[in-house]
Amino acid sequence: MGAPLLHLEHARAPYALELSTEIVPALLAALMAGEAQGYEIGGLLIGTFPKAPTLTLRIEDFVLLERRADDEGRFVLSIEQRARLSTMRHRLLQQQKRVLGLFRSHLRKEKLVLSTADRELIAGEFGRAIHVGLLIRAEAPYTGAFFLPDAAGAMPTGPPLPEFQFNTEEIARLAPRNTGVVSAPAVAVSTDRSKFGLWLTSGWAALVLLVCLSLTAWAPLTMRAFSGLRGLHLSVQPHGNMLELSWNRHQPDLSRAPSAILTIQDGGVAHRLALTPAQIREGRIVYRPLGDRVTFRLEVPLPDSAELVQVVEAPSL
Numbered sequence: 001m002g003a004p005l006l007h008l009e010h011a012r013a014p015y016a017l018e019l020s021t022e023i024v025p026a027l028l029a030a031l032m033a034g035e036a037q038g039y040e041i042g043g044l045l046i047g048t049f050p051k052a053p054t055l056t057l058r059i060e061d062f063v064l065l066e067r068r069a070d071d072e073g074r075f076v077l078s079i080e081q082r083a084r085l086s087t088m089r090h091r092l093l094q095q096q097k098r099v100l101g102l103f104r105s106h107l108r109k110e111k112l113v114l115s116t117a118d119r120e121l122i123a124g125e126f127g128r129a130i131h132v133g134l135l136i137r138a139e140a141p142y143t144g145a146f147f148l149p150d151a152a153g154a155m156p157t158g159p160p161l162p163e164f165q166f167n168t169e170e171i172a173r174l175a176p177r178n179t180g181v182v183s184a185p186a187v188a189v190s191t192d193r194s195k196f197g198l199w200l201t202s203g204w205a206a207l208v209l210l211v212c213l214s215l216t217a218w219a220p221l222t223m224r225a226f227s228g229l230r231g232l233h234l235s236v237q238p239h240g241n242m243l244e245l246s247w248n249r250h251q252p253d254l255s256r257a258p259s260a261i262l263t264i265q266d267g268g269v270a271h272r273l274a275l276t277p278a279q280i281r282e283g284r285i286v287y288r289p290l291g292d293r294v295t296f297r298l299e300v301p302l303p304d305s306a307e308l309v310q311v312v313e314a315p316s317l
Contacts, residue, residue: 005058006164006171008146009274015055017132017146020047024168027062028142031105035138039067040075042104044089045134046097057100057132063088075104076117082124089125101132111290112137112145112163119155128153141240142166143288162264162271163288165242234298234312242288243314245296249283253302260300267291292316 003022034041046061065077065085072078077085089099102122106112112135114122122133133147133155144166149155164171233248245262248254260280264271266289279285280300287294293313300308 004171007276007278009054009276014149015057015130016052017148018050018056018058019171020058020060021168021171023059023061024166024171027103027136028166028168030064031136031138031142034067034105035107038107039071039073040105040107040138041065041067042075042102044085044092044099045101045103045132046092047100048098049130055130057130059100059132059134062103063092074108076115077121082121085121086125100130101126101134103134103136105138106135107138112143112288113157114147114155119157122155136166141242143242145288158269158290162273162285163242164286232298232300232308232310234296234310236294236296236312236314238315239286242286243294244284244286245312245314246284247298247310249281251308253308254280254300256302257300257308260298263297263299265295265297267293289314 003020006019006021007016008018009016030041041064043062043064045059046063047057047059050056050058065081065088071081092099102118102125104118114133114135118133122131125131131149134144135147136142136144142165143163145163147155231248232251235246237244237246257280258277260275262273262275262285264273264287269290275285293316295311295313297311298309302308
């Protein structure tokens with residue numbers, strides 16, 4: 001089994017993203033080294049296109065663009081630097097390596113957004129090819145954000161996916177517990193009448209018990225217990241400059257949900273995220289707000305056409 005993978009999807013993005021936790025320590029070390037000397041680092045992201053239900057980019061390695069003494073502190077490339085980056089990318093392609101996108105550290109006061117120079121650089125290198133951008137804040141708590149092109153192929157300024165803490169422990173905790181697709185075990189269908197009778201008897205017994213409970217003095221407690229299990233119970237807790245959204249991952253219907261939609265209304269900006277089954281079962285997501293008023297709406301469609309929906313407003317940071 002390989003290293004844990006952070007899996008991210010967005011409802012309007014043309015593909016999903018996966019980040020291997022194996023590269024995080026080395027990338028953070030390079031970022032901190034640049035921070036100590038007062039300059040941003042950057043380079044190319046390398047990976048694969050794994051077999052998956054939807055088109056997925058899996059980031060597994062990176063290559064730094066060499067910094068020189070006369071380079072600008074910001075990762076804003078001169079003509080000579082862009083030539084070096086292009087040469088590096090073509091060499092990697094000749095080595096049969098897939099170059100998936102561009103990354104840089106962020107030592108600027110602005111939020112994690114792509115500058116005009118970033119977008120021009122990405123467009124010049126990748127054009128209409130499948131690609132991704134990654135920015136990592138070069139100071140604690142080292143948050144990161146991915147950038148994906150929209151349906152028209154243009155790279156937006158702001159990240160369509162929530163920011164996340166860029167460290168091995170946090171990414172491993174958010175990542176699914178396995179890195180592969182595990183098929184559901186086959187269920188044998190029995191025609192044994194005795195088993196069917198036992199199932200039917202058990203079902204009637206459970207029904208009678210529920211009816212009895214509903215008619216006794218314990219009914220209010222019983223109803224509260226069942227409601228507690230079935231609710232989403234969205235809640236938001238601030239942690240520094242981050243918000244942690246959590247929900248009731250023990251809600252029994254969530255195990256049947258193939259996907260969920262999380263809509264984040266951050267002031268005048270709306271993010272619509274598609275959550276995978278693994279992310280639904282995780283029961284939490286961390287988000288770095290852009291403004292003072294943030295509302296989360298979680299929609300979980302179920303196979304029987306029912307839907308779980310809840311909205312919660314975050315407290316001000």
